[in-house]
Amino acid sequence: MTGWLTSRLLQSLAVLLVMSVAVHGLMALMPGDPIDLMIASDPHLNAADAVRLKALYGLDKPWGERYLAWGTQVLKGELGYSRLFAKPVLEIIGPAVVNSLILMGSALVLSLLVAVPLGVTASRHQGGWADHLVNTISFASVSLPTFWLGLMLMVLFAVKLGWLPAGGMQSLSGDGGGLLDSLRHMVLPVATLAITGIGQYARHTRAAMLNEAAQDYIRTARAKGCGPGRVVWRHQWRNAALPLVTLLGLEFGNLFSGALITETVFGWPGMGKLIADAVMGNDFNLALTALMLATAMTLLGSVLADLAMARLDPRIRLR
Amino acid sequence: MKARDLPALLGAVLLVLLCAATLSAPWLAADPEAMNLGAIHAAPSLSHPLGTDELGRDVAARLLNGGRVSLAVALSTAVLAALLGTSIGLMAGYRGGWLDAVLMRVTDGVMALPLLPLLIVLAALDPAKLGIGDEARSSEMFMVGRMVAIIALMGWTGAARLVRAQTLSVKTRDYVRAATALGASPGRIMIRHILPNVASPMVVAATLSVGNIILVESALSFLGLGVQPPMASWGNMLTGAMNVIWSAPDQALWPGLAIFVTVLAFNLAGDGLQRLLDPRR
Numbered sequence: 001m002t003g004w005l006t007s008r009l010l011q012s013l014a015v016l017l018v019m020s021v022a023v024h025g026l027m028a029l030m031p032g033d034p035i036d037l038m039i040a041s042d043p044h045l046n047a048a049d050a051v052r053l054k055a056l057y058g059l060d061k062p063w064g065e066r067y068l069a070w071g072t073q074v075l076k077g078e079l080g081y082s083r084l085f086a087k088p089v090l091e092i093i094g095p096a097v098v099n100s101l102i103l104m105g106s107a108l109v110l111s112l113l114v115a116v117p118l119g120v121t122a123s124r125h126q127g128g129w130a131d132h133l134v135n136t137i138s139f140a141s142v143s144l145p146t147f148w149l150g151l152m153l154m155v156l157f158a159v160k161l162g163w164l165p166a167g168g169m170q171s172l173s174g175d176g177g178g179l180l181d182s183l184r185h186m187v188l189p190v191a192t193l194a195i196t197g198i199g200q201y202a203r204h205t206r207a208a209m210l211n212e213a214a215q216d217y218i219r220t221a222r223a224k225g226c227g228p229g230r231v232v233w234r235h236q237w238r239n240a241a242l243p244l245v246t247l248l249g250l251e252f253g254n255l256f257s258g259a260l261i262t263e264t265v266f267g268w269p270g271m272g273k274l275i276a277d278a279v280m281g282n283d284f285n286l287a288l289t290a291l292m293l294a295t296a297m298t299l300l301g302s303v304l305a306d307l308a309m310a311r312l313d314p315r316i317r318l319r
Numbered sequence: 320m321k322a323r324d325l326p327a328l329l330g331a332v333l334l335v336l337l338c339a340a341t342l343s344a345p346w347l348a349a350d351p352e353a354m355n356l357g358a359i360h361a362a363p364s365l366s367h368p369l370g371t372d373e374l375g376r377d378v379a380a381r382l383l384n385g386g387r388v389s390l391a392v393a394l395s396t397a398v399l400a401a402l403l404g405t406s407i408g409l410m411a412g413y414r415g416g417w418l419d420a421v422l423m424r425v426t427d428g429v430m431a432l433p434l435l436p437l438l439i440v441l442a443a444l445d446p447a448k449l450g451i452g453d454e455a456r457s458s459e460m461f462m463v464g465r466m467v468a469i470i471a472l473m474g475w476t477g478a479a480r481l482v483r484a485q486t487l488s489v490k491t492r493d494y495v496r497a498a499t500a501l502g503a504s505p506g507r508i509m510i511r512h513i514l515p516n517v518a519s520p521m522v523v524a525a526t527l528s529v530g531n532i533i534l535v536e537s538a539l540s541f542l543g544l545g546v547q548p549p550m551a552s553w554g555n556m557l558t559g560a561m562n563v564i565w566s567a568p569d570q571a572l573w574p575g576l577a578i579f580v581t582v583l584a585f586n587l588a589g590d591g592l593q594r595l596l597d598p599r600r
Contacts, residue, residue, distance in 0.1 A: 015428040023440065031445035139326075139590075143583040145534055147541050148575025151561060155568040166564075253433060260435045261538055265561070275436045276542065279443050291440070294433040302431055 001310075004318040008306070012299040019295050020288075024067050027284055070288075080285035084278060089289050092274065097293075099169065100258035100270035106186065107193035107259075108251060115198045119205025120237065126210065134202055141199025150192040150265040157188060164188055167267035189266040193259055204247055208240035215239075242313055249305020253298025327591020333584035341390055344383035351380040352549045372559060372570060382577055385551035389581070392466045392546075393532040399471040400532075401525040404478025405517070409509050411479070412486025423483070430476045438535065441469040442544035459550060466545055470535055474528065481524055485517040519596040527589035530582040537578050553578045 045053075054060045061069075073080065079089040122134035158166035165185050212218065213236060221235045258272030267273070271290060278287035310316045344351075363370045370378050411422040442465075451461070489495065490513060498508050539545035540554025548555055553574040560570035 011424070012431075015431060018428070019432065023437075026440050026444060029444045029448045030440075031443075031447070136326075139583060139586055143530060143579055143586050145537055145575055145578045145582070147538060148557060148571065148578060151557065151564065151571040151575065155564060155571055159564060159568045257433050257436065260439070261541070264542065272436075276439060279436075279439050280543075287440075291433075291436055294436055295431075298433050299431050 001318050005303075005307075008303050012296075012303060015299060016292065016296055020071070020292055021067065023288060023291050024070060025063065027288060028063055028066075030279075030282055074289075079289050082278075082283050082286040084281045084283040084286060089285050092286060093271070093290060093293065096258070096269060096271045096274045096290075097256055099268065100263070100272065101255055103186070103189055103263070103268055103270055104193070104255045104259060107190045107197060108255070110190060111194040111197035111201055114194070115201035116205050118198070119202040120209055120232065122202070122206045123209035123213065124232065131206075134206065138199040138202045141196060141202075144196050146192060146196050146259070146261045147265050149195060150188070150262055153188050153192060154265070167265075169269060189259075189262050189268050192262050192266075201244070201247070204244060205240065208243045209236060212236045212240045242309065245308050245312065246305045249301045249308065250298075252301030252304060253294065256297040257294030324591060324594075326587045327594070330584040330587030330589075330591065333580065334588055337386065337581055337584065338390065341383050341386040344380070344387055351376065351384040351551050372556075378570075378573060381551040381556060382553070382573055385546075385553045385556055385574065386577060386581070388463065388546055388550065388552045389533055389536060389554075389578070392463055392470075392536050393529050395463075395467045396470045396474065396532045396536075397525045397529045399467060400474040400528065401478050401521055403471060404475035404480075405482050405514075405521060407475065408479040408482025408484075409486055409513065409517075412483040413490055413505065413509050413513065419483075422479070426476045426479050429473065432473075434473055435535075435538070438469060438473060438539060439542065439544060441472070442466075442539050462546055462550070466536055466539070470532055474532065477528070478521065478524060481520055482517050485520060486513055489513050489516045523589060523593045523596060526585060526592055530585040530589070533578060533582050533585070 051060075081087070082089050082092055085092050118134045118137065122131045125131050154166050157164045164187050166188075167185075169185050170182050209232075218231060218236055221231045226235070256271060257275070258270040260272035260276055262268070263270045263273035264276055271294065275287065275290045275294065277283070278290055306318065310318045372378055372381065407422055407426070411419040446461070446465070495508060495512050498512050503511075536545055537552070537554035537557070540552045541557050543555070543558060545554055546552035548559075556574035557571060560567075560574065563570055
């Protein structure tokens with residue numbers, strides 16, 4: 001078990017290291033560099049200043065040397081300064097992660113609350129009209145483009161009906177409007193994410209429930225005289241939930257890296273929007289740190305999923 | 320023909336119609352890039368069946384031409400990713416040993432990466448810094464090829480896993496051992512004896528992947544990193560629609576509906592194909 005964990009963590013570290021080389025290298029291939037951007041925005045700077053500034057920031061050095069310099073800084077805990085926000089990177093990433101956790105967490109809980117009963121109902125009436133209905137809903141949900149659903153909800157509830165705000169996390173007027181105001185801003189993005197998530201969870205729940213339905217222990221429970229509700233929820237569902245744990249482990253990384261598209265559409269200041277803004281705005285330090293954090297969390301999620309599976313299912317041994 | 324096959328049939332019919340409509344776009348519709356600033360956001364009429372957009376361009380023409388780009392990108396990407404994944408999976412499964420170990424670690428590594436953020440980085444790369452000339456960069460072929468390459472680069476892992484598993488189960492069969500005993504080369508065994516056995520699950524997986532690729536491609540174009548205006552794509556039409564959401568909220572309807580219906584059709588058809596080719600399910 002300890003051996004397994006050590007080797008898994010070492011493997012994840014290796015992936016992370018390779019990723020840092022790859023992403024650092026790719027960022028160097030993006031259009032322009034920070035100094036070019038500085039010059040474009042300030043007419044007083046001339047070519048000689050550019051050369052001096054490039055030497056000052058080490059941008060004239062070969063790529064390998066720049067990577068090593070960046071790596072040493074990061075290992076010392078120096079994540080650098082964001083050019084876009086003019087603040088230290090950590091100060092920007094902290095609140096963004098919290099905002100993403102709020103958004104993604106609520107959406108995940110909501111979609112599970114809808115999807116699990118749907119999947120269970122479909123499995124209890126396999127081939128019946130309820131099954132077909134759930135199947136149709138699932139197909140529609142996984143085929144919906146997130147950004148279009150977001151736009152449509154925005155058009156309906158913000159533009160046409162005017163019931164809800166179209167974007168942001170809170171109203172700009174006065175003191176921000178308090179909890180109710182924040183909740184009103186959450187409704188549309190959370191609904192967008194939940195609706196597009198329902199399909200896959202409902203499908204997996206249905207498949208897992210059907211898988212368990214044929215097992216001997218279900219027949220035993222019925223033979224003992226258990227009612228249908230008790231058999232389904234106390235016996236069948238508790239085992240069917242196991243494969244969902246793996247799925248949730250994969251979702252773990254997303255909780256931290258946010259929903260890039262939904263956050264961009266609704267102007268939600270989370271990690272997803274931050275990554276998009278940083279990459280497109282050529283904010284080297286911020287983009288690199290945010291991407292590495294997202295990767296690290298995704299890798300950690302898959303390790304946690306395996307650990308949780310081993311904990312919940314005594315048949316699994318980690319070696 | 321059973322009732323449960325109806326959705327799959329519907330998906331297939333939709334796909335045929337979509338392909339026919341988008342391929343015949345030049346004859347069916349007006350010039351998708353012709354602007355008419357005198358007729359901005361015009362209501363649907365005989366000459367503009369779905370009205371015009373914020374620059375007075377014909378929405379129906381842009382939809383059809385954008386669809387052609389989306390379908391071309393998605394189908395080529397699915398084929399390229401399947402080829403890449405199949406070669407890697409075949410090599411890993413048939414050769415085994417250290418090659419298998421290395422290839423599968425790489426596959427696991429790529430699978431564990433956050434997909435969309437990385438695609439954004441890849442899409443934002445400056446082609447000039449990769450040594451691609453000015454003229455080549457601005458061509459439509461390059462724009463499409465670039466999307467295909469970056470999405471396929473992240474999307475081959477599922478196919479690799481699937482083909483490797485299938486190869487492992489096939490390579491111990493008697494007919495493969497007989498071929499080996501007869502002196503067939505590893506390349507011949509992989510292509511003539513193993514590949515035909517992995518083909519049908521591969522076709523199903525590739526069909527099911529097209530829907531996701533369309534979603535990813537349109538998301539990248541929506542973010543301004545995919546197909547660039549003035550060339551139309553369903554994704555960048557929605558970017559335009561979002562900018563005018565307060566003055567012309569209805570603009571967002573058609574491009575998104577087109578994406579939704581197309582993705583749904585591929586998913587339904589793929590699901591039907593799966594049942595057709597794998598009767599055990």
